[in-house]
Amino acid sequence: MINRTMRRLARLLAIGLAFPAMQPVAAQDTGPDAPPINDRGQWLPSSVPTSDDVLRIPVPADYNAPKGSFVLVGGRLFDGTGAAARPATIVVQGKRITAILKPGEQAWPADAVVYDVTGKTVMPGLIDLHTHLTYVEKFDAGFQDAINSGADSAMRAVSRMGIFLQSGVTSVRDVASAGDVPFVLKRWQASGRIAGPRIFAAGQLITATGGHGDGLGTAPENPLGTVRLASGPDQWREAVRLQFRQGADLIKLASEYSQAEIDAAVDEAHSLGLPVTVDAETRYIDMAIKAGVDSIEHPLPRSDAAIALMAKRKIASVPTLVPYRIIQRNSGGYFGSTSRRFELNETTIVEMMRKMKKAGIKMGVGTDLVTDWIDYMPGAYIDELRAFVEVGFSPREALVAATKTSAEILRMADRLGTIEPGKLADIIVVDGNPDEDLNALERVTTAFVNGRLMLKDGRVHPPAHVEKPMPKR
Numbered sequence: 001m002i003n004r005t006m007r008r009l010a011r012l013l014a015i016g017l018a019f020p021a022m023q024p025v026a027a028q029d030t031g032p033d034a035p036p037i038n039d040r041g042q043w044l045p046s047s048v049p050t051s052d053d054v055l056r057i058p059v060p061a062d063y064n065a066p067k068g069s070f071v072l073v074g075g076r077l078f079d080g081t082g083a084a085a086r087p088a089t090i091v092v093q094g095k096r097i098t099a100i101l102k103p104g105e106q107a108w109p110a111d112a113v114v115y116d117v118t119g120k121t122v123m124p125g126l127i128d129l130h131t132h133l134t135y136v137e138k139f140d141a142g143f144q145d146a147i148n149s150g151a152d153s154a155m156r157a158v159s160r161m162g163i164f165l166q167s168g169v170t171s172v173r174d175v176a177s178a179g180d181v182p183f184v185l186k187r188w189q190a191s192g193r194i195a196g197p198r199i200f201a202a203g204q205l206i207t208a209t210g211g212h213g214d215g216l217g218t219a220p221e222n223p224l225g226t227v228r229l230a231s232g233p234d235q236w237r238e239a240v241r242l243q244f245r246q247g248a249d250l251i252k253l254a255s256e257y258s259q260a261e262i263d264a265a266v267d268e269a270h271s272l273g274l275p276v277t278v279d280a281e282t283r284y285i286d287m288a289i290k291a292g293v294d295s296i297e298h299p300l301p302r303s304d305a306a307i308a309l310m311a312k313r314k315i316a317s318v319p320t321l322v323p324y325r326i327i328q329r330n331s332g333g334y335f336g337s338t339s340r341r342f343e344l345n346e347t348t349i350v351e352m353m354r355k356m357k358k359a360g361i362k363m364g365v366g367t368d369l370v371t372d373w374i375d376y377m378p379g380a381y382i383d384e385l386r387a388f389v390e391v392g393f394s395p396r397e398a399l400v401a402a403t404k405t406s407a408e409i410l411r412m413a414d415r416l417g418t419i420e421p422g423k424l425a426d427i428i429v430v431d432g433n434p435d436e437d438l439n440a441l442e443r444v445t446t447a448f449v450n451g452r453l454m455l456k457d458g459r460v461h462p463p464a465h466v467e468k469p470m471p472k473r
């Protein structure tokens with residue numbers, strides 16, 4: 001109830017602030033090569049402060065900013081732009097990186113907290129574009145009970161947020177979780193009340209009867225479910241709007257759908273300013289491309305023509321090889337699945353990723369760690385980066401995919417993904433040279449999210465309580 005009230009308040013605040021600023025600043029380009037009409041930012045002049053997520057809702061200028069400043073001195077900076085690492089000092093004020101100084105320069109506020117990071121690498125926080133924060137740990141007899149409990153779902157998610165943070169992940173794109181949980185946690189994280197990566201949430205996965213994910217605690221029978229079943233174009237539109245109402249940053253669709261259904265969902269999402277990603281295979285990928293989705297998850301089978309079209313229409317890929325490697329190694333493949341009926345092994349998935357790389361498709365990093373696979377972190381994330389190296393990226397380029405490129409796929413490239421003045425301070429400190437040896441990512445010692453210290457000496461660092469004086473008599 002409190003959450004609902006807060007949400008209403010937040011929305012009223014946003015609406016109140018939005019009206020004076022809602023003047024289109026540029027005529028919308030609707031030509032055949034125009035970007036998808038889902039960037040609301042182009043309707044706001046750059047002078048209007050907007051929130052730090054893809055919805056870009058107008059906010060007060062100091063929105064979500066921690067107090068004070070800090071500097072990271074003595075380390076080597078891997079800034080995520082693709083440039084080689086170099087010695088540098090990084091200055092942060094509030095939530096933003098304000099300066100990159102040469103070694104020896106001391107131009108920072110007198111009261112700044114100074115961290116000595118000699119011998120370590122400072123780099124942008126890693127991004128995981130494919131998480132399911134609330135998914136149950138195992139599909140035993142009681143799994144529906146675990147999904148039905150909002151508290152259980154939230155606790156699973158909070159626990160995973162801590163593990164992601166310890167692994168150097170400072171942003172997750174959650175592409176299906178239970179009910180309102182990812183939205184509630186997103187707000188708690190953003191306000192600095194809990195430690196964890198920032199969350200970009202899709203809400204529930206939208207699929208058709210018998211489609212991928214049906215049975216995993218499906219709504220509407222269960223509003224806390226992770227999957228929204230929809231039949232026919234109108235219901236697909238409605239399912240999109242239900243996620244939008246909660247505050248979704250993007251929409252996640254899954255096969256198997258009809259062309260009319262995915263057309264309706266993508267049109268509805270884009271009208272609302274939301275990008276769409278899809279979990280699909282074979283002919284469903286063709287339909288998704290035709291509908292105009294923004295990214296496609298997984299290394300599932302598709303034709304060479306589909307790969308060429310993805311490249312031409314700038315549809316990004318989040319290949320997520322890790323979950324398929326785990327499934328293959330732990331259970332030998334998919335059994336009894338309605339949606340995974342094709343040959344899929346460790347060779348075919350690498351080949352699919354290699355083809356996409358060769359075609360020039362933009363690729364970001366996602367781990368899709370369902371059930372209890374979070375236990376494989378950070379090795380799972382490093383393994384995904386190794387897949388990038390296997391198909392032709394250098395370790396340095398793989399780290400750019402994990403930071404800058406993944407921020408681009410989040411539509412947050414103006415705020416996240418690199419360490420440059422003006423960017424949000426999502427920064428990690430690594431003991432070693434991860435741009436030369438990816439295994440160094442096993443040793444993330446420190447993480448700042450939005451300028452807040454959230455990982456210290458490799459341990460999750462919850463915000464300290466600040467005492468409020470008792471009221472005077």
Ligand SMILES: [Zn+2]
Pocket residue numbers: 130131132175368
């Ligand atoms: Zn997934």
